[in-house]
Amino acid sequence: VKQTKNRQTDxxxxxxEKLLLEASDDEVLASSGPQAARVAGLEVQALxxxxxxxxxxxxxxxxxxxxxxxxxxxxxxxxxxVSVLASFLRALAVTRPExxxxxxxxxxxxxxxxxxxxxxxxxxxxxxxxDKSK
Amino acid sequence: xxxxxxxxxxxxxxxxxxAALLGLSSADSVRLKQLAKLRAPGTGMEWADLxxxxxxxxxxxxxxWPIGVPFVAFIAQTMRSIASDERRSRDFVVSLxxxxxxxxxxxxxxxxxxxxxxxxxxxxxxxxxxxxxxxLFEDDAVSLAILVATAEEMAPDAIQKQLGLSATQYASALRxxxxxxxxxxxxx
Numbered sequence: 001v002k003q004t005k006n007r008q009t010d011x012x013x014x015x016x017e018k019l020l021l022e023a024s025d026d027e028v029l030a031s032s033g034p035q036a037a038r039v040a041g042l043e044v045q046a047l048x049x050x051x052x053x054x055x056x057x058x059x060x061x062x063x064x065x066x067x068x069x070x071x072x073x074x075x076x077x078x079x080x081x082v083s084v085l086a087s088f089l090r091a092l093a094v095t096r097p098e099x100x101x102x103x104x105x106x107x108x109x110x111x112x113x114x115x116x117x118x119x120x121x122x123x124x125x126x127x128x129x130x131d132k133s134k
Numbered sequence: 135x136x137x138x139x140x141x142x143x144x145x146x147x148x149x150x151x152x153a154a155l156l157g158l159s160s161a162d163s164v165r166l167k168q169l170a171k172l173r174a175p176g177t178g179m180e181w182a183d184l185x186x187x188x189x190x191x192x193x194x195x196x197x198x199w200p201i202g203v204p205f206v207a208f209i210a211q212t213m214r215s216i217a218s219d220e221r222r223s224r225d226f227v228v229s230l231x232x233x234x235x236x237x238x239x240x241x242x243x244x245x246x247x248x249x250x251x252x253x254x255x256x257x258x259x260x261x262x263x264x265x266x267x268x269x270l271f272e273d274d275a276v277s278l279a280i281l282v283a284t285a286e287e288m289a290p291d292a293i294q295k296q297l298g299l300s301a302t303q304y305a306s307a308l309r310x311x312x313x314x315x316x317x318x319x320x321x322x
Binding site: 008009011012013014015016017019020021022023025027028029031032036037038040041043044045047048050051052054055 | 148152155156158159160161162163164165166167168169172173182185186189190193194204206207210214264267281282284285286287308309311312313315316317
């Protein structure tokens with residue numbers, strides 16, 4: 001008897017579900033009223049957003065990790081390159097300060113030089129060298 | 135609408151599921167909330183948790199969306215299945231608790247299997263749901279009779295004959311039932 005009652009309840013819910021699914025959009029919106037429809041829309045959209053964001057982050061997580069690693073490697077490489085260049089230019093500032101008045105200016109401070117200044121200096125010296133060899 | 139069998143069996147890609155979720159209309163949102171509120175009682179879940187779980191399963195691919203089935207109907211089926219599993223697992227916890235409570239010195243087999251019988255918990259949940267539906271139609275015996283007869287898989291013709299309704303009266307009664315169900319499921 002109990003099982004029959006459970007089955008009846010399930011069947012009733014299935015019928016109710018079927019009726020709700022069959023209702024037209026106008027009927028559905030009219031039954032809830034504009035305010036409740038707006039609230040339902042926002043609530044359901046929030047759930048959709050949550051699931052899409054979760055799916056995005058699970059897809060993006062490995063990519064972001066990889067990109068982060070690559071960026072760190074690039075930064076390390078760039079720093080290494082600058083430091084090689086900076087060491088070379090620092091040595092020039094001591095041994096050949098006449099090459100450019102900016103050589104000593106860039107390396108005057110005890111702080112590490114600005115990589116942009118180092119690059120500019122390197123370009124200036126390279127240009128001078130190229131002009132001389134013409 | 136009659137669907138081609140191959141159309142029903144073909145399942146949507148994750149991108150199609152995502153597009154369907156993003157394309158839900160206001161009416162779809164209301165419908166989904168109503169359906170979730172209908173299924174949630176007795177599961178221990180709020181309607182939003184039930185709907186969220188259905189979305190998650192659809193997005194994660196644990197539930198495959200057959201292309202020929204309308205998306206809202208597919209999510210409704212998913213919620214139905216989740217609700218049913220939740221009720222069963224709640225019954226299982228209850229039956230485990232009962233088994234442990236009953237376990238005396240004479241019982242040493244230690245075998246705990248989920249009960250497929252009607253547990254008091256499941257019966258209570260069914261009673262609550264049945265009570266909710268009955269309460270909705272307590273002042274409208276005809277509507278309740280139509281609902282029960284439909285649940286018993288009686289054909290519309292037979293229901294009309296049994297209740298002495300014309301086709302128009304029957305259609306109007308169905309609209310009334312739908313409205314009540316919608317109002318009930320739309321409330322907070």
